Amino acid sequence: MKKRELPIAIIGAGIGGLAAAAVLRKQGVNVHVYEQAKQFARIGAGIQMTPNAMRVLNGLGLRGRLEEIAFAPRSSLNRQHDTGAVTNEFPLAEAVLERYGMPFLAMHRGDLHAALAGLVPGENISLGKKLVRFEQRDGSVLLEFEDGSQAHAAAVIGADGVHSQVRELLLGAEKPRFTGRVAYRTTFPASRLGSLDIGPSRTKWWGPDRHIVIYYVTRRRDEVYFVTSQPEDAGWLTPESWSAxxxxxxxxxxxxxFHPDVRAVLAACPDVHKWAIFQRDxxxxxxxxxxVLMGDACHPMTPYMAQGAAMALEDAVVLARCLEARGADVDAAFRTFERVRKPRTSAVQAGSSANNWMREATNPDWVYGYDAWEVALGD
Ligand SMILES: Cc1cc2nc3c(=O)[nH]c(=O)nc-3n(C[C@H](O)[C@H](O)[C@H](O)COP(=O)(O)OP(=O)(O)OC[C@H]3O[C@@H](n4cnc5c(N)ncnc54)[C@H](O)[C@@H]3O)c2cc1C
Known part of the structure; x- marks a missing residue:
């Protein structure tokens, strides 16, 4: 693809925006990322990178770096909340590597973000730039930021997450449905657990109306993460905030x-954040x-399949491939991207809402086997 005079602007330096910038830069495309935050923070959260997500990261050259620091769970272990009886154990580690050619890694979200940020030179990212408005004119786009500054771009990729301003400007305010459930999550040093070992798996403890997922986020197993989902009146409602x-x-x-091991983890935990869980069609x-929109900006989902970031990573690759394939016709590239990606992300959105992923024997091939670098783009 020819270098454009004006850059493609990416709004949001989150998981999807940084990945898109990295893939586009690899293709020689001029990109600039605008991020509202003044600096990147290491938010206390773990993230599971399933083989489909690792395939994207591998193509970006990050697999080795992440394998060195991340935890490779032996299995996805599903247990009854009180007795601890195992309802399903899906082998990961070697089994996943053999079947999908990629590992399944659990890591700190901040480590993943830092690895992606390392692929995009600082001069291509502007921090403290909150987009408030844009205007399309004569094949380019004028961007306006909260601080009063402006920028011009050849095209705009809205990778600005679940509360996307780009989406709101394009489609109007949305009305997400509160699920009546809240996720509590945190990371903390494993040393706080004393002699308790949470085991070599990523374990989900299933209760009748609530669950908790617990795993290490480092290869050294010195940092623990959990994330829950439970009914709670959200009168306090700070919708989907990483800082509440x-x-x-x-x-x-x-x-x-719940089982004594779960109670021990919660007893050892020093601090916790919470996130109201919403659903969207x-x-x-x-x-x-x-x-165009990508990632959570266009297909936010409940966290129950651990696929939100994976979908944003897949989007980044397919979007860049569409731009490469369609040359100067950006509009056609963006429509192709939507056509290729929507069926898959809609299916994952629906599967995530159902919240029964892996509870019992499940074949994850359709999720883990996807290859964003190779998937057909059609005519
Ligand atoms: C509790 C929980 C657990 C999860 N666990 C997993 C998991 O294990 N695996 C997985 O794959 N996914 C998981 N997810 C989902 C995952 O976190 C998201 O789907 C993913 O971060 C989406 O990436 P994104 O790039 O679309 O958005 P984000 O990563 O949220 O990035 C959006 C960026 O845009 C910036 N921004 C927003 N508005 C503006 C603006 N107006 N101007 C400029 N910048 C702006 C934001 O500051 C942010 O940096 C989880 C989510 C939750 C809530």
Whole structure:
């Protein structure tokens, strides 16, 4: 593809935006990323990178680096909340490597973000730039930021997450449905667990109306992560915030009848955040003209299949491939991207909402086997 005079602007330096910038730069495309945050923070969260996500990261040259620092769980272990009886154990580690040619890694979200950020030179990222408005004119796009500054771009990729401003400007305010459930999550040093070992697996403990997922996020097994989902009145509602604090006593009370190992993890935890879980239907459209959405901005999902970031990573590759294939016709590239990706992300959105992924014997081939670098783009 020819270098454009104006850069392609990517709004949001999250998982999807950074990956898109990295793939486009590999193709020789001029990109610039605008991020509202003034600096990157290491948010206390773990993230599971399933083989389909690792395939993207491998193509970006990050697999080795991540294998050195991330935890490779032996299995996906699903247990009854109180007795601990195993309802399904899906082998990961060697088994996944053999079947999909890629590992399954669990890591700190901050480590993943730092690895992706390392692929994009600082001069291609502007921090403290919150997009408030854009205007398409004569094949280019004028961007306006909260600080009053402006920029011009050949095209815009809205990778600005679940509260996407680009989406709102394109499609109007959305009305997500609160699921009545809240996720508590945190990471903390494993040393706080004393003699308790949470084991070599990524374990999900299933209760009748709530669950908790627990795993290490480092290869050294010195940092523990958990994320829950439970019914809670969200009168406090800070919709989907990475910084809202949770009350540890409320959390411990909610899991008081869970297995002693779960209670011990919650007892050892020093601090917790919470995130209200919302549901959305697939959007009628992902863009218009030279503006397109990707990642959580266009297909946010409940966290129950651990696929939100994986979908954003896959989007990044397919979007860049569409731009390469369609040459100067950005509009056609963006429509192709939407056509190729929407069926898959809609299916994962729906599967995630059902919240029964892996509870019992499950064949994950359709999720883990996807190769964003090779998937057909059609005519
Ligand atoms: C509790 C929980 C657990 C999860 N676990 C997993 C998991 O194990 N595996 C997995 O694959 N996914 C997981 N996810 C989902 C995953 O975190 C998201 O799907 C993923 O981060 C989406 O990437 P993104 O690039 O679309 O958005 P984000 O990573 O959220 O990035 C959006 C970026 O845009 C910036 N931004 C927003 N508005 C503006 C603006 N107006 N101007 C400029 N910048 C802006 C934001 O500051 C942010 O940096 C989980 C989610 C939750 C809530």
């Amino acid at each position: 604090k949770g009350d540890l006593n409320v959390l411990r009370e909610a899991y008081a009848d 697939p959007l009628p459209s992902w863009g218009e003209g030279n503006v």
